[in-house]
Amino acid sequence: MASSWVPDIDPASDFSLANLPFGIISTPADAAPHAAVAIGPWALDLKVLAANADLSQLFPGIDGLFEAFSQPTLNTFASMGRAVHRQVRTALQDLLSESTTHPATLRDNAALRAQALLPQPAVKMHLPMSIGDYTDFYAGYHHAHAVGAMFRGPDHALQPNYLHLPVGYHGRASSIVVSDTPIRRPVGQILLEDPKAAEPKKPVTAPSRKLDIELELGCFIARGNEMGRGVAVDEAEECIFGYVLLNDWSARDVQTWEYVPLGPFNGKNFASTISPWVVLADALEPFRATGIENKTELQGYLREEKEESVFDVRLEVDLTTAEGDTTTICRTSSKHLIWSFPQMIAHHTLGGCPMRAGDLLGSGTISGPGGVDERGSLLEMTENGKKEVLLAGMDARTFLKDGDTITLRGFCGEEGARVGFGACRGRIYSAVQR
């Protein structure tokens, strides 16, 4: 990978020239949200670039890019398809590289640089996509196994369907927020007694006492399928726009009481946080890995030609207390999935369900095979509140306290050429009393 003429790129930056993730910004000069890419500590304003550069020179043969980059979401750009994403990202890599073939456009154009290359702290990040539907899967095998063992014992940890199909459920799209949006502790119906106690159950309405995180990888759909037609597993990569980190905040006590028989509801729908920059599918290509082996004889529609069908993104979770002490409570990798996103897409569309540009798929909580410091949820780390996680500052947690900040991070690659996601962060604020 060539190096960039853009100044001040830290070798440890998630946003090297090898990455160029897309996001939606508003700026001091333009309050209407529009497209940008991240490069080092800068946001390159694509609306400004498109308004001032010769697009037919930079992106020959692609129509409608100025309009796409002026939209308040990336949906239009996403729906232009993988070939366009590839061409645009490659052209931007050229534009930003030391040896650019278009030096006059930006590198040597101080006026445009001042307008188009903005320090990230000076721009406001918005939700990158308009999310039509959000589906959360359960493909983190070690998480599913650990949680199942906790509630049903190790012999019945996995349900009979788990190894045959990517189990998932429909989530709530309206409460997906971008990193740094405050998270309000939810109020909910909670059973304070043992849920297995005899009748009659007496719930209370109270702020959740078991507010948790879920460390996930999110996948945005670029182009969908016609209703009634499924997507073949080996063609599903063409449907993928890119990836974000996803923290699917969960109120475990609300969830325990409500989820039978139709699944999680208020325990999940109060908020999910995503990282603001969408790492394009092409940028993750060099970091393919083999997922967890599934020895089950799979149905034909789930059999993949590609063996390396997941990605080895190094994932970390930081908990920062109100006092400002930060502890990394989890280190794992996104390779610990037993189902790939192409398998999830093939399964999701098997019956004809249509996907649309901007739909979000969550991987499910990702945990490593090792100790508690590889677990992607406090539920697992603390065995549902039985054990404490020790923190810096002589503090400890079972579940989250008001004032806690959770930061997910993820990256691949070596220093100087990192492909990372930036922070996926949320701070907990106290519940609204009802």
Added chain:
Amino acid sequence: MASSWVPDIDPASDFSLANLPFGIISTPADAAPHAAVAIGPWALDLKVLAANADLSQLFPGIDGLFEAFSQPTLNTFASMGRAVHRQVRTALQDLLSESTTHPATLRDNAALRAQALLPQPAVKMHLPMSIGDYTDFYAGYHHAHAVGAMFRGPDHALQPNYLHLPVGYHGRASSIVVSDTPIRRPVGQILLEDPKAAEPKKPVTAPSRKLDIELELGCFIARGNEMGRGVAVDEAEECIFGYVLLNDWSARDVQTWEYVPLGPFNGKNFASTISPWVVLADALEPFRATGIENKTELQGYLREEKEESVFDVRLEVDLTTAEGDTTTICRTSSKHLIWSFPQMIAHHTLGGCPMRAGDLLGSGTISGPGGVDERGSLLEMTENGKKEVLLAGMDARTFLKDGDTITLRGFCGEEGARVGFGACRGRIYSAVQR
């Protein structure tokens, strides 16, 4: 209710002057979908009306109506709030009544009448709302009880949470279609053996053999709530735009295998059909009824001041075979709910989940307390395929056959002043082989 000058209104029409439901049409003269109201066998084109009438006379004090009526969905109009819906509907009732105070606008204006009043068969109906999120509840007590008894026995028919909170789950918004959209039988993973049989389970991938209907009432949200703030149950009516009939097609065999532990997924997400005309909340006001009594001591946020918190809509389900024989297989009422829509909204937003204009809430399957001819699903009518429903034409069904057409109908009120929904119809086409 005054009578209308509009010709050819059958006294049995769902679309009397007392109704005036809103929908989205395209016409021979204007292919761009836009707003209309139904009156008898006609669609009154609101975009044409708004372009040719003096809006400040007809709807004094309301801005932006031409823009709202020119949109491809009713979301903008819905988000203007209940007071605007009321004023607009009342003004349209005046405009269409024999004794209209604006006779020159439409009644005595043959040229505008010819342009604006179109026979319904000449217009194409579209999905009336852009649906951000779809949530399906389970408030049909008799359905929940019958299905629970079938799978867990009568003593454990209802889960412990059922009488404490409106159980619901997030559905799939992308596969909601308007009446008369063809329904493709879904392919799915199915366990042909008894799901309680010993390991190892061996699923197959095949067209669903247990394709079913669910008779529901759907509720569209007009204005939502800010994230983090709940809606009080006695203020929830203000969030409601109107109602449609909803057939939440279900593949029972797919659902049985997939739904543990996260709820229904591919068994439901292949299609849901709604009726095209949204009956405004005000139009249903005269038909309030008391729902099913819940003797449980409710949490405060679910206690309603209003006793008559549901509606007595007479509901019917017709099954028409490929040969053209029609049998009414169900007659019931939408009053058979144990939770009202305001209670569903209060619960859904309890933890702060934001609702948005255009969100759809389903009541859950509605069944009456009586015999099999009051049941809102074939699952109940046939005891999961054990008994046949006899049809006209010497035919019978356990579940749906390819070529079957299901039509939901619903109406309130007396002849000449009926408030009805029109047809919610879908025909089953054979599965795409994979």
